[in-house]
Structure formats: structure tokens, C-alpha cells
Amino acid sequence: MDVLEAEEEGNVNSNDSWSQQTYEIVQQSDGSITYIQICAEADDDANGGTDVSLAAATDAAAGLREFAPLATMTPTSSQMPSDIDDSEIDEASESQPEDQEITEKYLKGEISFTEFMDLSEQVHSRGVSNEVAQVAGPSTSKAAFDQVIRVELMIDEEHRKMRRKKSSGRRTRLPRDLQGLMGEANLCFARGEPEEAIKMCMEIIRLVPTAPEPFQTMGMLYEETGDMEKSLQFSLIAAHLSPCDVEEWVKLAEMSIEQGNVKQAITCYTKASKAEPNNTALLWERCKCLEVVGEQKKALEGYQFILGLLTAHEGERFMHLSKDIARIQHQNGEVHEAIVTMETATQKHPLAITSEDVNLLLELYISQNEFSKSVNVLRQHCGVVILDLDDEQTEDNVQLTSKQLQDRFLIPDVFPIDLRIKLVSCLIHLHCVHVKPIVAQLFNESVEDMGDLYLDVAEAYMDTGNYHKALPILALLVKSENYNLAAVWLKYGECLSAVGQIQNASQAYRQVVALAPSHLAARMTLSSLQQQLGRHDEALQALTHEQHDAAGEVIGQDLSLLLQKCNLLYSQQKWPQFINCSKQVLSTQFKDCFRPAQMSAIIKNRSLKHRREALRHLTAYNLDRELQESVAFSNEHSASLQDMWELFCRVCDKMHELKRFQELETLTIAALTSPQFMNDSEKAKEAEFLCLMACYMNKNFDFAYNIIKEICVKEMNNHRAWNLFCQIITWSEDIRHNRFCMRLLLKQPTHLPLEMLNGHNSLVAGSYKHSLGEYVAAFREAPKDPLVSLCIGLTFFHLASQKFSTRRHSLVVQGCSFLNQYVELRGDCQETHYNLGRAMHQLGLLHAAVHYYKQVLEEAPAISEGPHCDLFDLSREAAYNLSLIYQHSGNSDLARMVLQQHCVM
Numbered sequence: 057m058d059v060l061e062a063e064e065e066g067n068v069n070s071n072d073s074w075s076q077q078t079y080e081i082v083q084q085s086d087g088s089i090t091y092i093q094i095c096a097e098a099d100d101d102a103n104g105g106t107d108v109s110l111a112a113a114t115d116a117a118a119g120l121r122e123f124a125p126l127a128t129m130t131p132t133s134s135q136m137p138s139d140i141d142d143s144e145i146d147e148a149s150e151s152q153p154e155d156q157e158i159t160e161k162y163l164k165g166e167i168s169f170t171e172f173m174d175l176s177e178q179v180h181s182r183g184v185s186n187e188v189a190q191v192a193g194p195s196t197s198k199a200a201f202d203q204v205i206r207v208e209l210m211i212d213e214e215h216r217k218m219r220r221k222k223s224s225g226r227r228t229r230l231p232r233d234l235q236g237l238m239g240e241a242n243l244c245f246a247r248g249e250p251e252e253a254i255k256m257c258m259e260i261i262r263l264v265p266t267a268p269e270p271f272q273t274m275g276m277l278y279e280e281t282g283d284m285e286k287s288l289q290f291s292l293i294a295a296h297l298s299p300c301d302v303e304e305w306v307k308l309a310e311m312s313i314e315q316g317n318v319k320q321a322i323t324c325y326t327k328a329s330k331a332e333p334n335n336t337a338l339l340w341e342r343c344k345c346l347e348v349v350g351e352q353k354k355a356l357e358g359y360q361f362i363l364g365l366l367t368a369h370e371g372e373r374f375m376h377l378s379k380d381i382a383r384i385q386h387q388n389g390e391v392h393e394a395i396v397t398m399e400t401a402t403q404k405h406p407l408a409i410t411s412e413d414v415n416l417l418l419e420l421y422i423s424q425n426e427f428s429k430s431v432n433v434l435r436q437h438c439g440v441v442i443l444d445l446d447d448e449q450t451e452d453n454v455q456l457t458s459k460q461l462q463d464r465f466l467i468p469d470v471f472p473i474d475l476r477i478k479l480v481s482c483l484i485h486l487h488c489v490h491v492k493p494i495v496a497q498l499f500n501e502s503v504e505d506m507g508d509l510y511l512d513v514a515e516a517y518m519d520t521g522n523y524h525k526a527l528p529i530l531a532l533l534v535k536s537e538n539y540n541l542a543a544v545w546l547k548y549g550e551c552l553s554a555v556g557q558i559q560n561a562s563q564a565y566r567q568v569v570a571l572a573p574s575h576l577a578a579r580m581t582l583s584s585l586q587q588q589l590g591r592h593d594e595a596l597q598a599l600t601h602e603q604h605d606a607a608g609e610v611i612g613q614d615l616s617l618l619l620q621k622c623n624l625l626y627s628q629q630k631w632p633q634f635i636n637c638s639k640q641v642l643s644t645q646f647k648d649c650f651r652p653a654q655m656s657a658i659i660k661n662r663s664l665k666h667r668r669e670a671l672r673h674l675t676a677y678n679l680d681r682e683l684q685e686s687v688a689f690s691n692e693h694s695a696s697l698q699d700m701w702e703l704f705c706r707v708c709d710k711m712h713e714l715k716r717f718q719e720l721e722t723l724t725i726a727a728l729t730s731p732q733f734m735n736d737s738e739k740a741k742e743a744e745f746l747c748l749m750a751c752y753m754n755k756n757f758d759f760a761y762n763i764i765k766e767i768c769v770k771e772m773n774n775h776r777a778w779n780l781f782c783q784i785i786t787w788s789e790d791i792r793h794n795r796f797c798m799r800l801l802l803k804q805p806t807h808l809p810l811e812m813l814n815g816h817n818s819l820v821a822g823s824y825k826h827s828l829g830e831y832v833a834a835f836r837e838a839p840k841d842p843l844v845s846l847c848i849g850l851t852f853f854h855l856a857s858q859k860f861s862t863r864r865h866s867l868v869v870q871g872c873s874f875l876n877q878y879v880e881l882r883g884d885c886q887e888t889h890y891n892l893g894r895a896m897h898q899l900g901l902l903h904a905a906v907h908y909y910k911q912v913l914e915e916a917p918a919i920s921e922g923p924h925c926d927l928f929d930l931s932r933e934a935a936y937n938l939s940l941i942y943q944h945s946g947n948s949d950l951a952r953m954v955l956q957q958h959c960v961m
Contacts, residue, residue: 158175158265230267231264234260234263234264234267237259238256238269238270238273240256241256241257242273245273245276245280250277250281253277254274254277257271257274261274267297268293268294268295271290271291271293271294271297272294272298275288275290275291275294278290279291284311284314288308288312288315291304291311292308295324295327301331302332302338305324305327306325308324309321309324312324318348318349319345319349322342322346325338325339325341325342329342336373339358339361339362339365340377342358343359343380347384352387352388353388356385356388359377359384363377363381371404371407371408372405372408375401375405375408375409375413378397379398379401381394382394382395383416385397391420391424392424394420395420398417399417401413402433411438411472414433414437415472415474415475417433418430418475421433422481422482425485427481427482428482431482431483431486434482438468439468439471440466440467441467442466467479473498473501473506473509476494476497477498477512478512479494480498480516481513481515481516484516484519484520485516485520487520498513503539504537504538504539507539510529510532510533511533511539511544511547513529514526514529514530514533517529518551523551523554524555527548527555530544530547530548530551531548533548534564541571542567542575542578545564545567545568546564546568549564549567549568549581552564558589562582562585565581565582566582568582569582573601574614579599579617580599580616580617582598583596583598583599583624592628595624596624596625599617599618599624600621601613601614601617615641616695621637622634622638634710635707635710635719638703638706638707639723641695641700642700642703642723644695645700645704645727645732645733646726646733650726653674654674655759656759657670657671658670658671658725658726658728658729659728659759659763662766664728664729664734667728668729671729697736701733701739704727704733708720708746712749712750717750718754720750720753720754721747721751721759723750724743724746724747724751725747725750725759727743727746727747728743728744730743744763744767745767752784757784757789758788758790760784761785761788761790761792761793764777764780764781764784765781765793769800772807775809778809793813793817797810797814806837808834808838811831811837812830812831812844812847815827815828815830815851818830819847819854824851824854827851828851828855831848831851832848834847841881842881845875845877845878846875848871848874849871849874849875849877849878850871851871852867852868852870852871852874853867853868853899855867856899857898857899868899871895875891875892875895878891879892885918886916886917886918887918889909889911889915890933890934892904893906893911893934896908902941906938906941909934909935909937909938912930912931912934913934913958917929917930917931931958932958932959934958935957935959936955938951939954
């Protein structure tokens with residue numbers, strides 16, 4: 057450390073026990089400054105008339121080679137005055153580390169002033185709790201513990217009371233050995249040495265961060281130098297630490313508003329209001345700040361509290377405040393509460409009502425269709441007289457009827473035009489016919505200046521269905537220069553359409569679309585009008601709207617317009633355009649995943665979560681890039697889920713009808729990734745079945761097998777699902793179904809379709825004994841099923857037909873018995889005779905086979921009616937087999953005759 061300056065004298069207050077103090081400024085190795093007390097010259101009264109010379113002080117300082125900072129120095133009892141005890145120093149330094157840390161965070165901008173106050177209060181509360189613990193001490197008895205609890209409750213109560221008092225913070229008195237340094241800092245500030253003053257104040261803040269004096273001085277220093285932001289920071293801390301000063305808090309609030317920190321201004325006004333809770337001006341400013349930051353609810357509560365503080369002589373302020381409250385309530389959608397607020401204000405202070413107040417109350421009434429009350433307000437406060445009614449009925453809240461309003465009116469000569477138009481609007485809604493003289497006065501006003509009032513009258517006529525009266529007014533507006541707007545043209549077109557002028561209405565709506573291209577309702581109405589006029593192409597064109605960016609590129613399309621366009625194309629039976637447009641709409645439900653690998657991943661994963669994860673891992677980069685490059689849709693949530701589902705079913709039916717099976721398969725597979733469809737169990741089930749049929753129609757049996765397998769597992773007892781499963785595996789060349797059926801049979805050992813399928817698989821594979829075992833198990837489950845008996849009989853015949861089969865005669869007899877049982881269960885028909893003939897043909901019993909084949913040719917098929925009855929006719933198969941037997945026996949002519957009779961088309 058190097059000594060930079062010595063013997064700096066600091067003047068203190070004349071009431072202090074020390075009159076002069078000497079400090080030495082020492083520079084630390086890190087560049088910081090430390091003020092070290094060397095000696096002090098005491099007053100004669102304090103030291104018994106003993107003088108301490110400067111030389112003696114210097115000698116004493118020279119004897120100290122290691123200087124101790126003030127933070128580690130504690131004055132002795134002989135040096136301290138009698139009116140300060142040891143607790144004063146302890147209180148000042150007890151929470152210094154935490155207070156100093158909080159202060160540094162605030163000054164660095166890491167925390168706001170509100171957070172600074174909260175943390176400071178928490179530190180102070182912990183300090184009070186520690187004092188209670190020290191007073192209570194360790195105790196093991198219940199009485200001592202109860203005493204500690206009582207002391208804590210008492211201190212908490214006192215703490216709450218102190219927070220309600222004027223003082224907003226805790227003031228810590230500077231120790232006597234630092235008051236001189238504070239005075240020296242003030243002298244430096246007065247001498248125009250701000251840098252030295254700032255260093256001294258920062259040192260005091262470091263030692264006693266809860267003392268307000270250095271913060272006050274720092275605030276004035278930075279205000280003098282023009283740094284208002286730092287000045288505000290230090291002034292806020294000083295105001296928080298010192299007893300509450302309302303003017304200071306108001307000043308800080310105004311400074312915060314100037315710097316754009318409205319939330320901080322709210323905190324300042326809150327502090328000032330706690331000191332003067334009945335000061336309505338402070339509360340009003342605080343509520344205004346709350347409105348600025350969007351705290352409408354708190355602002356409303358504040359305004360209502362102010363109303364309770366206003367006296368009966370403050371009518372104008374009461375009305376002004378009531379208007380603010382009603383405005384906030386109207387913005388929050390509380391129209392009824394706003395009406396009650398204004399009604400209360402008008403009843404309490406009827407003499408303070410202005411035309412602006414009446415206008416606001418009328419707007420609230422009209423928004424709730426309270427037209428009768430609106431007319432009563434005008435009668436009470438604006439001098440409007442209804443002849444004959446006011447002579448007989450003088451009640452203010454009389455309910456007016458349309459019959460009573462047939463009378464004449466007297467309106468004051470000096471009557472604002474906006475109130476006159478509101479009166480006209482109310483009378484029109486009350487179906488009063490004598491409003492034409494009042495409306496006529498409106499036409500004396502310029503449409504360019506009073507166009508909004510013209511529009512109000514026109515809307516009133518439209519609301520009551522008098523479109524023919526609204527048309528002339530709207531015609532004036534659309535021809536004007538200032539009101540040639542899309543909204544006015546829209547009203548004009550609505551009137552024209554209501555009176556049946558479709559041609560003119562379409563032109564009006566075309567003008568709306570030209571002025572406001574993004575107005576969707578106007579486009580839809582224009583399309584409907586063009587459709588009525590037979591202009592189908594123009595109707596479609598009206599529904600075509602693409603949003604472009606500054607570069608002219610398409611950035612989005614509206615979903616509701618596209619959905620309407622799809623319905624229009626469907627009604628016009630333009631199927632290719634309908635399918636393309638429907639794909640665009642449905643792309644909002646499921647993104648394009650049309651690569652083979654993507655579709656395979658969708659089919660192989662059964663849940664929506666697993667499908668999306670598989671797509672993410674499979675094509676994460678490419679998919680993200682496609683989604684970024686794809687055209688966005690505006691208003692994606694405008695179409696309901698039911699509308700999207702109906703469109704999806706429509707386009708699937710139309711693709712199937714047009715035999716566009718490849719596109720149908722792609723669309724239905726993509727639909728399996730739609731969260732909206734898959735989260736609905738019924739729609740998910742239907743979408744999976746549509747996908748199954750699309751894959752089957754497109755002969756993609758690999759995908760179809762994956763879908764039908766899961767359907768069969770879910771619908772174990774659905775025989776139609778198992779029949780479809782058999783149909784798919786018949787066409788598929790894959791044999792994965794063998795293991796699937798065997799594993800599933802282990803879980804369901806008595807399941808008839810699985811037993812039959814395993815029997816068929818073994819029979820096709822040549823494992824006749826295994827198939828016989830499966831069929832016998834199925835026979836135990838369904839002994840009256842003719843198909844089971846047929847399969848068992850055919851299996852015995854296959855065993856008898858093997859080369860090295862033993863007991864061939866017994867196998868044939870058993871087979872014939874099961875076939876006879878099959879005939880008994882099925883009955884004599886073309887089917888049974890053909891199966892018997894085919895069995896005899898396999899065994900080589902040709903005479904018996906010829907007998908049964910001839911019976912097939914003589915009988916009618918089981919189903920002889922319907923569009924596909926030929927599929928059930930077995931005569932061609934029987935004739936062909938019979939011709940083979942004749943040809944094998946050498947009778948070619950007879951074989952040719954049978955083929956010509958039954959097989960030639």
C-alpha cells in the first residue's frame with residue numbers, strides 16, 4: 057500500500073461528540089481506496105479538557121505500520137459517546153454482507169427495484185428472527201418453548217404494524233466514526249470534487265449498506281453530472297432506507313416514467329400511497345400507470361377505491377373516474393358492470409353530467425339493445441320531449457312502447473349531432489315511424505364529414521330489416537371520397553342482396569374484394585352470388601386467393617376458402633380439380649410423407665407416436681426442409697374436424713370410383729399420421745380400414761397384410777376380418793402369416809379361425825397329419841360346421857393318396873364318412889356334388905366322379921340372382937373336369953362336346 061494523501065479533516069455536526077477526525081487515504085494493491093482513521097481531536101467537554109495535538113496524532117499514526125480498514129475497526133468504549141451503546145454498531149454491521157450483495161446486484165442492473173425491496177425485507181426479517189432466537193436461547197421445557205413462540209408472534213405483529221406505518225424501510229444510523237467521512241464527502245461535493253465524494257460514499261456503502269445518507273448524496277452527485285439513470289437508482293435506495301417522504305417518492309415516480317420504467321413508477325406511487333392512503337391524486341396516477349402496463353384488473357380496483365374516497369362536492373371527478381372505470385369494464389367484456397357504474401354516477405351527481413357522459417352511457421345501452429332506456433336517458437338529461445307522453449307519465453324509467461312513440465318529439469335547438477343520431481337509431485330499433493323529419497336533418501350535413509353518422513342510421517335500418525331505406529344512405533356513402541371503403545361496400549352489397557338485386561350485389565362484393573382482398577366472408581358471398589348467376593368459373597375464381605410476400609412469392613393460402621372451393625368443385629362435378637384441391641386442404645391434417653420408405657415406416661408402426669418418431673428418425677433433415685419450403689396456410693383452425701373428415705371420405709370415394717388406386721393408397725397412408733384423425737377412436741378405425749382397402753385395391757398385399765394382421769388381433773371374434781385376412785394371404789406371396797397364426801394360436805388355443813388357418817397352412821405345406829390334428833381340434837369346437845367335415849375328409853383322402861401310405865382302405869372309408877356328414881350338413885346342391893366329384897376324381901374312382909359331375913351340370917347354382925351370380929356357378933369347372941376324364945379314356949368327341957356346351961362363350 058502507498059500513502060496517497062494524509063491528514064484530511066472532516067467536519068461533523070456540532071451535536072456530535074467528536075468535532076474533528078483525521079483520515080489517511082491508502083491505496084490497496086488492487087487499486088481500491090480505503091480510509092483509515094489515524095486520530096481524533098475530542099471536544100473539551102467530552103475529553104475533560106484534554107487536547108490531542110496534530111503532532112501526537114501523527115506520531116500515533118506513524119506507530120501503526122499495518123493499517124486496519126474501518127470495516128474491522130471498533131471504537132473503544134472511551135471513544136464512544138454515552139448515548140450510543142454497542143448494539144448500534146452491531147446492528148449496522150450485522151447484515152452487511154447480504155445487504156451489500158443485494159445493493160451491488162441492484163446497482164449492476166441484475167435485479168429490479170421491486171426485487172431489491174423484497175430481498176431487503178427478507179434479510180431484515182431473518183435478522184429479527186435471529187434476535188428472537190438469541191433472546192430465547194436453548195430451552196428444553198415446554199414453557200420456555202411457548203414463551204419463544206409468543207415472542208416470535210409479537211415481533212411478527214410489530215413487523216406487520218411497522219410495514220403499515222409511514223416508514224417504508226429501516227433507517228440505520230451511521231456509526232460516529234463514519235459520520236465525519238460522510239461530512240467530508242458532502243464537503244467534496246460542495247467544493248466541486250465529485251470523484252472524491254463518490255469514492256467516499258461508496259466506501260461508506262461498503263461498510264454500512266443500510267444507511268441512507270451516502271445513497272442520498274450519490275443521487276445528488278449523479279443528478280448534478282447528468283447521469284439520471286444512476287441518480288434514480290441511488291435515490292430509490294435512499295428513499296427505501298429512509299423514513300417515507302411522499303414528495304420524494306412522487307419525484308422518483310415521475311423520473312421513472314420519464315425513463316420509460318412504468319412498473320418502477322407503480323412501486324413508487326404505491327410507497328407514497330401507503331404514507332398518504334387518502335391522497336386520491338396519488339392513487340389516480342398509480343391506476344393510470346397500471347393501465348399502461350396492462351394491469352386492467354388492478355387499475356379497476358384502484359379506481360373503485362378512489363370512488364369511495366371522493367366527497368359529495370367532487371362530482372366532476374366522480375363522473376370522470378366513473379367513465380374510466382366503465383371504459384375498462386367494457387374492454388374486459390363486463391358491459392353490464394359498466395352500465396351499472398355509469399348509472400350510479402348519473403344518479404349520484406346528475407348536475408355534473410356532460411354530453412360525453414351521456415354519449416358513453418348511450419353506447420353501452422345500445423350495445424345491449426336497451427333502446428328504451430337510451431331514449432329515457434335523453435329525456436332526463438338532454439331535454440328531449442315526447443309530446444303527450446311527458447304530460448301524463450313523468451317517471452324516468454318508464455318502459456316505452458312503439459305505440460307510445462308514434463307521437464311527435466321536441467328536440468332542443470342546441471343538440472349535438474351525435475346524440476341526435478343515437479336518438480334516431482334507438483327510435484328506428486323501437487319501430488317508430490315518425491323519425492323521417494329527424495333523419496332528414498342529417499342530410500343537411502356533409503357526407504364527407506359526418507359519414508360515420510350516416511352509416512349508423514343505415515345500420516339501424518338494416519338491423520330492423522328496412523333494407524330499402526338503408527340503400528339510399530349507403531349509396532351516398534359509397535359515392536363519397538372519404539367513405540368509399542370496403543366496410544361500406546360490404547353493407548351496400550348486403551342490402552342489394554337482401555332486396556334481390558343479385559347483379560348489383562355481385563358488383564358491390566367484387567368491389568369489396570378489390571379493396572380488401574383478404575376478406576374471406578366477402579369472397580364466399582361473391583362466389584355464392586356468381587354461382588346463382590350461373591358464372592361457375594368466376595365463382596371459383598372468387599375463392600382463389602394466395603398471399604404473397606414483398607418478393608411476390610406465395611406464402612400462404614386460406615384454408616376456409618380452399619374448403620369452400622372443394623365443395624363448389626364437388627357440386628360442379630369437376631373431379632380432377634376437386635381431388636387436387638382436396639389434397640391441398642388435407643395437407644394441413646397430415647404432411648407429405650409419400651416416399652416408399654416413409655410409407656413403409658407408417659404401415660409398420662401401429663401407434664401415432666411411433667409413426668411420427670419413425671418418420672423423424674428416418675427423414676428428419678429432408679422432412680424439416682420440406683415443411684419449411686411448403687406453402688403455409690393461414691387460419692388453419694377455421695375448418696372443423698368433421699368438415700375435414702367428410703372431405704377425406706369424399707375424396708377417397710371419388711378416387712376409388714375413378715380407379716386412382718395409387719393416389720388413394722398414398723392419401724390413406726398419409727392420413728394415418730394425422731393427430732386429429734388418430735385421436736378419435738372411431739375415425740382412426742375407419743381410416744385404417746380405408747387404408748387397408750386402398751392397399752388391397754392397389755395390390756400392395758405387403759402393406760395390406762400389416763394392417764389386417766393388427767385388425768385381426770384387435771377383432772379376434774370378427775369372422776369378416778379373418779375372411780379378409782385369408783383373402784389377402786391368398787394373394788400374397790409371403791409366408792409370414794404361418795408363424796403369426798401359430799404364435800397367436802398358443803395364446804388362443806380354442807380359436808376356430810386360427811385352428812382352420814393352421815390346418816390350411818399345414819395342408820398346403822404337405823404336412824397332412826398336422827393339418828388333420830388342427831382340423832380335428834376345430835371339429836371339437838364346431839362339429840356342425842360343414843366346412844370342417846369337408847376339410848377332414850379331404851385330408852384323409854390326401855393321406856390315402858400318398859405313395860407310402862399304409863391302411864389306405866381305412867383312410868378312404870374315414871374320409872368318405874366325413875364327406876357324407878358334410879353332405880348331410882350342407883345338403884344336396886351343386887357345391888356338395890362338385891366337391892364329392894372332385895374327391896372321387898382324386899382317388900381315381902372315375903365312374904363315381906362322372907356321376908357327381910353330371911349332377912353338377914344338371915343343377916342350378918346356389919346363388920342364381922344378383923350382379924355376380926356367375927361367380928357361384930360351378931358348371932364350367934365340372935364340365936372341364938369331366939372333359940378331362942373323357943379325354944383320358946380316349947373319347948375326344950364327347951370331351952369336345954361337353955366343353956362346347958358349358959365352357960365356350
